Amino acid sequence: MAGMFTRRLRTKLAVPAAVLIASTGLLFTDPAAAQPRPEPTPNPWQMRHWPQTQPWQESEPLRTWSLPGTEAPAPIDPQNYELPDHMTWDDYKRIPGTKWNNPNVKGSVRNFRGALVLLDYPDQPFAITQPKNSTLYGNPNLVSDVPREQVAQFYKDFLNTPNELNRGHTIHEYWMEDSAGRFGIELGAFGAYRMPSKSYQYGIEASMQRGAGCPAGETCQLNIRTDARAAWIADVGEDVAAQYDFVFFLSAGQDESSTWQEFGEMKFQNKEDVTDEFGPPDAALPNWNNTRYVEWSSWAASANIWPNATQGSSTQAESSGMSTYAHEFSHILGIGDNYNNPYSVPARRAYSGPWEMLDRGTFNGPGGPHSRWLIPAVGGSSMGAQHMLRNKLKLGIVDEQNVLRLSREALGSSGVVVAKVTARAAQQGLAGVNIAMGTGDLAAPCDVNTDPLCDGRGYQNYTVEVIDRMGFDSFTPDAGVLLAKTKNQDNAPFIWTVDANPQDIDKVDFVKPDGTPQKMTIGDYRQLSDALFHAGVDSGSGFEYVDQANRLHFYVLDLQRDRRGILSYTVAVRSLDGAGPHVRGVKAYPSVTKAPRTGGWAKCVLPVRNTGKAAPVSGHPEDVTAYVGSDVYRVKAATSARGWTTWVANAVATAKFGQTVPVTVYVKRDPGAQRSAAVQLTATSESDPTKSATTSCIVV
Structure with a gap:
């Protein structure tokens, strides 16, 4: 059987022989060999579930910025944002000088030991044990027909061993990178354990389904942790369980978070249109059911578990990406959720958005939010954002010496x-x-x-x-x-x-x-x-x-x-209420530059000097002497010369006390313009607007 499984993986993933363990047929590789590579097949979220191409399947051109005219100068820092939906693995960029995915390097402060406990159900086997694209949701993708007895090891490797399928990215890597090497994660895998009740008896619960959708004669709202932990303890005993700092319960099949929309309003125009295929095993119930953010989803999607965490453990499903584990582990470490209901009435803007793991930064990854239903989870939610500064401080994963702490009240002085x-x-x-x-x-x-x-x-x-x-x-x-x-x-x-x-x-x-x-x-x-x-x-x-x-x-x-x-x-x-005790001052010096041809641009570089003088300060939570020895200047340029226009790439400049810095002004010569021009530059202290200097650039 092991040899047969190995051949299947080679066929589906084109994995080099060196990365397979022949005795088990499981995917493994040395971290140094795990290099991102182009996707060998079309994006797996381009599936049969929607009647037309969805917008995230199409590339979006980057915005470009320039000024009209020949040889026009460009902005110094143009914003070319990319929607998560359009990203691919080509967007990944390695951090220079780091190898955070090396499993042999442990967290310098703490290496957490986690138990990955796998659960399946009488009505729900693991998706990856089934033929490719055979489930209700079109899963599994990339990997299929994995023997049940090897599923625990497969997911342990997928989540925390650098390999070709996860492109070298692991939960351990996330926490090592996010914490600059302070926190590491190692996993032990257990199961799979067959749960005593059906999957939907755990998935349909009180808050999101509001108690609706339970088939007649069955009991829903069951506690998945109670039965899962009982099965695990019966197998390994309390002494083994006590060796782990936390537990990831991994449930067979989909999770509701990644399916309620894709297999609800995106697949069916109205709730009455949900087909029997996505309905319950009870003809008396409708094929739709309540869900978390909006009125309805298909019953099947609503019956999936929703990932969540309590003290010491979290629940995930096969479609839960690596970011979901990082998100839930953040809860285990003591930080709450910071996201909104995107569909609430009245509407409420997102809180921290794609920039934070405890908000929708969990969804980040190639393909964006609408690819999160893939199994294995190699799309959205596979590469979540780091934590923002506030949460890094709370978790203790950034050095205090690397954070500048200021007081609003002290800034005035x-x-x-x-x-x-x-x-x-x-x-x-x-x-x-x-x-x-x-x-x-x-x-x-x-x-x-x-x-x-x-x-x-x-x-x-x-x-x-x-x-x-x-x-x-x-x-x-x-x-x-x-x-x-x-x-x-x-x-x-x-x-x-x-x-x-x-x-x-x-x-x-x-x-x-x-x-x-x-x-x-x-x-x-x-x-x-x-x-x-x-x-x-x-x-x-x-x-x-x-x-x-x-x-x-x-x-x-x-x-x-x-x-x-x-x-x-x-x-x-x-x-806005004070400039501090420093002496403020500024001086600007003239320059000369060659005139451009008609329709072209010339560049004036004018020296601006901070003539002020620093004074001692206090009142902030730490010594800020090294950071108050500068001023900020507002720079403006103008000319009265006929047919000439000016543009500054940066409207602010900074200089330390006694320092001279270059300020650049661009000037354009339009058709019919006079032959030369005088361009005036004015630099004004933001701290004390009475301190201002004006000089000229002669363009000849």
Whole structure:
């Protein structure tokens, strides 16, 4: 049997002989050999379930930015976000200098031991034990006909051993990357255990199904953990179970989270259209049933378990991606959910969106949210986002020395703070900034029942961090600066992403069975795909944010990639109520440049000097001397010369006290323009607008 299973896997996955263990036929490889590679077959979510091509199956062109005219300058940091639905494995980018997927390297603070306990049912075998595409949902894909006695080892390897099927990515890798090597995960596998009741008797429960949909003569709302743990303990005993820090209960079949929409409103126009195939084994019941976020789904989808966690354990299904395990383990470690109902009435915007594991960052992965029903789970939910700064601090997986802690109240007396923040995936240098609002959120009350963009107020902090699309963050939609309001307690929303583009993103979510496009709701997490702030002007995003109520002004000043490709941004924050004790000043120096041909652009580089002087400061939670030795300047350019126009790529600049920095102005010569031009540059201190300097660039 082992040899036969090995041949099947070779046929289906084209796996090199070196990665197979002949004695078991299971998939395994050395971490160094696990390299991402192009998908050898068409995307498996391009299936038979919908009458026409869905929008996530089509590529979306990137937005490009340029100014009209010959040899036009370009924005320094254009926002080319990518919707999760359009991503493929080609989007994955390795973090330079890291090998977090190496199972031989343990967490430096703690290596958690988890028990993976597998469960199936009298009416529901494991999907991967069945022929390819044979289940009600068209599963399994890629792997099939796995003997039941080998399923536990298969899923242990799929989830936590680098191999070709998981493209070298594991739960251990996620936590090692997210924590910069502090937390690791190792798994032991047990089962499969046959549950005493049918799958839907556990899947149909009180809250999401509101008690409806249980076939006559049967008892539903059963506790899956009670029966699963009893079977496990009967097999291994309490002494063995006590050796594990937590338990992942892995249930055969689909989960409701990944099927309620795809096999509900996306497959059937109305609830009355749900076919008997997706109905219950009770003719007296309708073929639809209640579900979590909207009125109905197919009965079959509603009867699947919903992944969840309680203290010490979580439940998942075969369609639950690796990110689901990371999400649920976050709950086991003590952090709550931070997501909304995308379809609620009244509508409510997503909280932290695709940027956070405890929100819909769990859904990240190739193919996006509507590919999460695949078995094995190699699409959406296979590569979830890292945790945002607030949650990393709570989990203890970021060094305090790498977080700049500020006080809103102290900013008025210290003056503007300027800092260089590195992408969180890189885990080097400054990981972020936390601004504590000592007297709480001062914003006026807003009503979540009438304003979908209302954050609910009650926040205690702002955080600033940098996202780059590498590592597990490869499947976030954008790279840039992430600004958020946070609470100290897990009272959702306890992280609220500040959206640089709060307008409706106006994208199609899916196409209904009758051909009608269904737009993303205002509460859809993908509305925050364009939320990041970018440096410079004309990026498609913003480079600054002012919170008048909380008297804070945030800036994105510049960006840089080092020789290894690590992204960092220079950011600043100041109080609207004070500039600190420093002497402010500025001086600008003239320059000359050659005039372009007609229709072309010239570049003026003008030196701007910070002539101010630093003074001692105090009042912040830590010494900020190294971060208050600069000023931020607003730069503007203009010319009165006929037929000439000006443009600055960056409307703000920063310089340390005594430092001179170059400021670039672009100037265009239109047809019929006079032969030369004088371009005026004005640099004004944001801290003290009375300190301003003007100079000229002569274009001849």
